[in-house]
Amino acid sequence: xxxxxxxxxxxxxxxxxxxxxxxxxxxxxxxxxxxxxxxxxxxxxxxxxxxxxxxxxxxxxxxxxxxxxxxxxxxxxxxxxxxxxxxxxxxxxxxxxxxxxxxxxxxxxxxxxxxxxxxxxxxxxxxxxxxxxxxxxxxxxxxxxxxxxxxxxxxxxxxxxxxxxxxxxxxxxxxxxxxxxxxxxxxxxxxxxxxxxxxxxxxxxxxxxxxxxxxxxxxxxxxx
Ligand code: DC
Numbered sequence: 477x478x479x480x481x482x483x484x485x486x487x488x489x490x491x492x493x494x495x496x497x498x499x500x501x502x503x504x505x506x507x508x509x510x511x512x513x514x515x516x517x518x519x520x521x522x523x524x525x526x527x528x529x530x531x532x533x534x535x536x537x538x539x540x541x542x543x544x545x546x547x548x549x550x551x552x553x554x555x556x557x558x559x560x561x562x563x564x565x566x567x568x569x570x571x572x573x574x575x576x577x578x579x580x581x582x583x584x585x586x587x588x589x590x591x592x593x594x595x596x597x598x599x600x601x602x603x604x605x606x607x608x609x610x611x612x613x614x615x616x617x618x619x620x621x622x623x624x625x626x627x628x629x630x631x632x633x634x635x636x637x638x639x640x641x642x643x644x645x646x647x648x649x650x651x652x653x654x655x656x657x658x659x660x661x662x663x664x665x666x667x668x669x670x671x672x673x674x675x676x677x678x679x680x681x682x683x684x685x686x687x688x689x690x691x692x693x694x695x696x697x698x699x700x
Contacts, residue, residue, distance in 0.1 A: 480584035481626075483508070483697060484599060485689075486618035489631035490658070490666060491651035492638035494685055495613040496675040498631070501686045502611050503553045505700040506693060509602035510554040513614035513621070514578075516591055518569035520544065521578045523559050531580035541590040548601055555598055572648045579657035588616075588663055616664035618672050624693050628672035628694055631685070637678045 485502060488494045496512060496617060503510035523544065529536045547558035556563055568574065581587050599622075602610045612621065618628035633641075635652050642649050656676070658666040668674050677685050690700060 477677075479697040480608055481601060481697060482567065482599075483627070483693070484622050485609065485611040485693065486622050486625040486628045486669075486672075487611065487613040487689075488615055488618050488629070488630065488666070488669065488672070489613075490602055490615075490633075490638065490655040491649065492641040493631040493633050494682055495631055496683045498686050498689060499611045499613045500554075501682070502689060502693070504612075505686075505690060506697075507608040508553070508607070508611040509605065511595070511598050511608040511610060511612040512537065512554065513591070513612060513617065516557050516595070517578050517582045517587075518574050519557050519559055519564045520587060520591065521574050522564045522568050522571075524581060525577060531577060531584065537581070537584055538586045541584075541586050544590060546591075546594045548598065550605060553607075555601065557594075570647065575649045575654070576648070578591045579654045579661075581658060582615075583661035583663065585663045594619065603653060615658055615666040618669035620664045621669065623669070626696065627689070628669055629678050629689055629692075630668040630672045630674045632668075632674065633676065633678040664688065 485508065487495050487499050500510055502508060524537065524540055527540060529540050531537060536595055545560050547561060549563060550684060551554045600611050618625055638651055675685055675688060
Protein backbone atom coordinates (compact mmCIF):
# COMPACT_ATOMS: atom_id res chain seq x y z
CA UNK A 477 0.00 0.00 0.00
CA UNK A 478 1.51 3.37 -0.95
CA UNK A 479 1.74 5.71 2.05
CA UNK A 480 0.21 8.57 0.08
CA UNK A 481 -2.93 7.63 -1.91
CA UNK A 482 -3.36 8.84 -5.48
CA UNK A 483 -6.20 11.39 -5.48
CA UNK A 484 -8.53 12.86 -8.06
CA UNK A 485 -9.89 16.36 -7.49
CA UNK A 486 -12.72 17.50 -9.77
CA UNK A 487 -13.48 21.22 -10.08
CA UNK A 488 -16.45 22.29 -12.16
CA UNK A 489 -17.97 25.70 -12.76
CA UNK A 490 -18.85 28.35 -15.32
CA UNK A 491 -16.47 30.71 -17.11
CA UNK A 492 -14.38 32.91 -14.77
CA UNK A 493 -15.76 31.21 -11.65
CA UNK A 494 -12.25 30.76 -10.19
CA UNK A 495 -11.56 27.19 -11.42
CA UNK A 496 -8.26 27.83 -13.15
CA UNK A 497 -6.64 29.90 -10.41
CA UNK A 498 -7.71 27.54 -7.64
CA UNK A 499 -6.80 24.35 -9.47
CA UNK A 500 -3.32 25.65 -10.36
CA UNK A 501 -2.64 26.56 -6.72
CA UNK A 502 -3.92 23.19 -5.49
CA UNK A 503 -1.70 21.45 -8.06
CA UNK A 504 1.33 23.24 -6.57
CA UNK A 505 0.39 22.59 -2.97
CA UNK A 506 -0.40 18.90 -3.29
CA UNK A 507 1.87 17.95 -6.22
CA UNK A 508 -1.02 17.20 -8.57
CA UNK A 509 -1.16 17.17 -12.37
CA UNK A 510 -3.24 20.20 -13.41
CA UNK A 511 -5.67 19.52 -16.25
CA UNK A 512 -7.71 22.34 -17.82
CA UNK A 513 -10.28 20.48 -19.92
CA UNK A 514 -11.64 23.77 -21.28
CA UNK A 515 -8.33 24.11 -23.13
CA UNK A 516 -9.04 20.72 -24.78
CA UNK A 517 -12.44 21.83 -26.05
CA UNK A 518 -10.79 25.03 -27.22
CA UNK A 519 -8.02 23.07 -28.98
CA UNK A 520 -10.50 20.83 -30.77
CA UNK A 521 -12.55 23.88 -31.78
CA UNK A 522 -9.47 25.68 -33.16
CA UNK A 523 -8.42 22.58 -35.08
CA UNK A 524 -11.86 21.95 -36.60
CA UNK A 525 -12.21 25.61 -37.57
CA UNK A 526 -8.74 25.47 -39.14
CA UNK A 527 -9.93 22.51 -41.23
CA UNK A 528 -12.97 24.51 -42.31
CA UNK A 529 -15.44 22.34 -40.38
CA UNK A 530 -18.49 24.22 -39.08
CA UNK A 531 -20.31 23.10 -35.88
CA UNK A 532 -23.55 23.02 -37.91
CA UNK A 533 -22.10 20.43 -40.31
CA UNK A 534 -22.58 17.41 -38.04
CA UNK A 535 -21.40 14.67 -40.45
CA UNK A 536 -18.15 16.60 -41.04
CA UNK A 537 -17.71 17.17 -37.28
CA UNK A 538 -18.32 13.48 -36.53
CA UNK A 539 -15.82 12.34 -39.17
CA UNK A 540 -13.13 14.82 -38.12
CA UNK A 541 -13.60 14.36 -34.34
CA UNK A 542 -13.10 10.60 -34.59
CA UNK A 543 -9.72 11.08 -36.28
CA UNK A 544 -8.05 13.64 -34.03
CA UNK A 545 -4.95 12.00 -32.53
CA UNK A 546 -4.45 13.32 -29.01
CA UNK A 547 -1.14 13.38 -27.15
CA UNK A 548 0.09 15.08 -23.99
CA UNK A 549 3.04 17.27 -23.07
CA UNK A 550 3.89 18.54 -19.63
CA UNK A 551 4.33 22.28 -19.03
CA UNK A 552 5.32 22.65 -15.39
CA UNK A 553 2.51 20.82 -13.61
CA UNK A 554 -0.03 21.28 -16.39
CA UNK A 555 -1.03 18.82 -19.09
CA UNK A 556 -0.94 20.37 -22.55
CA UNK A 557 -2.82 18.61 -25.33
CA UNK A 558 -1.30 17.84 -28.72
CA UNK A 559 -3.47 17.25 -31.76
CA UNK A 560 -1.65 15.28 -34.44
CA UNK A 561 1.62 15.99 -32.60
CA UNK A 562 1.04 19.75 -32.60
CA UNK A 563 0.29 22.03 -29.65
CA UNK A 564 -2.13 24.78 -30.64
CA UNK A 565 -0.78 28.10 -29.31
CA UNK A 566 -2.52 29.66 -26.34
CA UNK A 567 -3.23 32.87 -28.28
CA UNK A 568 -5.21 30.81 -30.78
CA UNK A 569 -7.25 28.75 -28.31
CA UNK A 570 -8.08 31.90 -26.30
CA UNK A 571 -8.99 33.96 -29.39
CA UNK A 572 -12.37 35.63 -29.89
CA UNK A 573 -13.06 33.24 -32.76
CA UNK A 574 -12.67 30.21 -30.49
CA UNK A 575 -14.60 31.91 -27.64
CA UNK A 576 -17.49 32.41 -30.06
CA UNK A 577 -17.55 28.80 -31.34
CA UNK A 578 -16.36 26.55 -28.52
CA UNK A 579 -19.72 26.06 -26.77
CA UNK A 580 -21.32 24.98 -30.05
CA UNK A 581 -18.68 22.30 -30.68
CA UNK A 582 -18.71 21.25 -27.00
CA UNK A 583 -22.45 20.57 -27.21
CA UNK A 584 -21.94 17.88 -29.87
CA UNK A 585 -21.93 14.40 -28.25
CA UNK A 586 -19.31 13.00 -30.68
CA UNK A 587 -16.90 15.80 -29.74
CA UNK A 588 -17.38 14.96 -26.05
CA UNK A 589 -16.95 11.24 -26.73
CA UNK A 590 -13.73 11.91 -28.63
CA UNK A 591 -12.30 13.63 -25.53
CA UNK A 592 -13.73 11.32 -22.85
CA UNK A 593 -11.16 8.51 -22.78
CA UNK A 594 -8.32 10.96 -23.39
CA UNK A 595 -9.32 12.90 -20.27
CA UNK A 596 -9.71 9.76 -18.15
CA UNK A 597 -6.36 8.49 -19.39
CA UNK A 598 -4.60 11.50 -17.89
CA UNK A 599 -4.87 9.86 -14.47
CA UNK A 600 -2.49 7.18 -15.79
CA UNK A 601 -0.23 9.87 -17.26
CA UNK A 602 -0.12 11.57 -13.83
CA UNK A 603 0.90 8.30 -12.16
CA UNK A 604 3.65 7.72 -14.74
CA UNK A 605 4.96 11.22 -14.10
CA UNK A 606 4.97 10.61 -10.33
CA UNK A 607 2.31 13.11 -9.40
CA UNK A 608 0.35 12.51 -6.24
CA UNK A 609 -2.89 12.85 -8.15
CA UNK A 610 -4.84 14.97 -10.62
CA UNK A 611 -6.79 18.20 -10.29
CA UNK A 612 -9.05 18.47 -13.32
CA UNK A 613 -11.20 21.51 -14.07
CA UNK A 614 -14.12 21.76 -16.45
CA UNK A 615 -17.90 21.48 -16.69
CA UNK A 616 -18.55 17.74 -16.38
CA UNK A 617 -15.58 16.41 -14.41
CA UNK A 618 -17.43 15.47 -11.21
CA UNK A 619 -20.50 14.31 -13.13
CA UNK A 620 -19.17 12.41 -16.17
CA UNK A 621 -15.37 12.14 -16.36
CA UNK A 622 -14.64 11.19 -12.75
CA UNK A 623 -17.97 10.74 -10.92
CA UNK A 624 -16.06 8.78 -8.25
CA UNK A 625 -13.43 11.51 -7.76
CA UNK A 626 -12.10 11.72 -4.20
CA UNK A 627 -13.07 15.41 -4.07
CA UNK A 628 -15.65 17.25 -6.13
CA UNK A 629 -16.07 21.01 -6.02
CA UNK A 630 -18.46 23.29 -7.90
CA UNK A 631 -17.55 26.99 -8.14
CA UNK A 632 -19.99 29.71 -9.06
CA UNK A 633 -20.22 33.51 -8.90
CA UNK A 634 -22.57 36.29 -9.96
CA UNK A 635 -22.44 36.91 -13.73
CA UNK A 636 -21.49 40.58 -13.27
CA UNK A 637 -18.52 39.64 -11.11
CA UNK A 638 -17.41 36.98 -13.59
CA UNK A 639 -17.68 39.44 -16.50
CA UNK A 640 -15.58 41.90 -14.48
CA UNK A 641 -12.88 39.25 -13.89
CA UNK A 642 -12.76 38.28 -17.57
CA UNK A 643 -12.54 41.93 -18.66
CA UNK A 644 -9.68 42.43 -16.18
CA UNK A 645 -7.86 39.53 -17.86
CA UNK A 646 -8.31 41.40 -21.15
CA UNK A 647 -10.42 38.68 -22.76
CA UNK A 648 -13.19 39.31 -25.28
CA UNK A 649 -15.65 36.71 -24.12
CA UNK A 650 -19.46 36.54 -23.87
CA UNK A 651 -19.40 34.39 -20.77
CA UNK A 652 -23.12 34.67 -20.05
CA UNK A 653 -23.95 33.37 -23.51
CA UNK A 654 -21.38 30.56 -23.24
CA UNK A 655 -22.76 29.56 -19.84
CA UNK A 656 -26.29 29.58 -21.23
CA UNK A 657 -25.31 27.17 -24.02
CA UNK A 658 -23.11 25.04 -21.72
CA UNK A 659 -25.88 24.74 -19.09
CA UNK A 660 -28.72 23.99 -21.48
CA UNK A 661 -27.09 21.38 -23.75
CA UNK A 662 -28.42 17.81 -23.57
CA UNK A 663 -25.07 16.04 -23.12
CA UNK A 664 -23.13 16.65 -19.90
CA UNK A 665 -24.52 20.12 -19.13
CA UNK A 666 -22.81 22.44 -16.70
CA UNK A 667 -24.46 21.75 -13.33
CA UNK A 668 -23.42 21.14 -9.74
CA UNK A 669 -22.94 17.37 -9.46
CA UNK A 670 -24.81 15.62 -6.63
CA UNK A 671 -22.68 15.51 -3.53
CA UNK A 672 -20.16 18.13 -4.73
CA UNK A 673 -19.17 20.96 -2.40
CA UNK A 674 -20.65 24.12 -3.96
CA UNK A 675 -18.69 27.33 -3.32
CA UNK A 676 -19.92 30.85 -4.14
CA UNK A 677 -16.78 32.82 -5.07
CA UNK A 678 -18.52 36.17 -5.74
CA UNK A 679 -17.29 37.92 -2.61
CA UNK A 680 -14.53 35.55 -1.57
CA UNK A 681 -10.86 35.96 -2.50
CA UNK A 682 -9.16 33.12 -4.32
CA UNK A 683 -6.89 32.42 -1.29
CA UNK A 684 -9.95 31.69 0.87
CA UNK A 685 -11.51 29.50 -1.80
CA UNK A 686 -8.28 27.52 -2.11
CA UNK A 687 -7.95 27.24 1.66
CA UNK A 688 -11.43 25.77 1.94
CA UNK A 689 -10.62 23.22 -0.75
CA UNK A 690 -7.19 22.44 0.68
CA UNK A 691 -8.66 21.93 4.17
CA UNK A 692 -11.22 19.54 2.72
CA UNK A 693 -8.51 17.58 0.90
CA UNK A 694 -6.25 17.58 3.96
CA UNK A 695 -8.95 15.99 6.16
CA UNK A 696 -8.58 12.90 4.01
CA UNK A 697 -4.93 12.78 2.99
CA UNK A 698 -3.21 14.99 5.54
CA UNK A 699 -1.68 18.46 5.04
CA UNK A 700 0.03 19.45 1.77
O1 DC B 1 -13.14 26.53 -19.16
P1 DC B 1 -13.28 27.31 -20.49
O2 DC B 1 -14.15 28.51 -20.34
O3 DC B 1 -11.97 27.60 -21.12
O4 DC B 1 -14.05 26.27 -21.45
C1 DC B 1 -14.31 26.56 -22.79
C2 DC B 1 -15.58 25.85 -23.23
O5 DC B 1 -15.36 24.46 -23.28
C3 DC B 1 -16.80 26.05 -22.36
O6 DC B 1 -17.58 27.15 -22.79
C4 DC B 1 -17.54 24.78 -22.47
C5 DC B 1 -16.53 23.76 -22.90
N1 DC B 1 -16.19 22.79 -21.85
C6 DC B 1 -17.00 21.71 -21.71
O7 DC B 1 -18.04 21.63 -22.36
N2 DC B 1 -16.69 20.72 -20.83
C7 DC B 1 -15.59 20.81 -20.08
N3 DC B 1 -15.29 19.82 -19.23
C8 DC B 1 -14.74 21.93 -20.20
C9 DC B 1 -15.08 22.91 -21.09
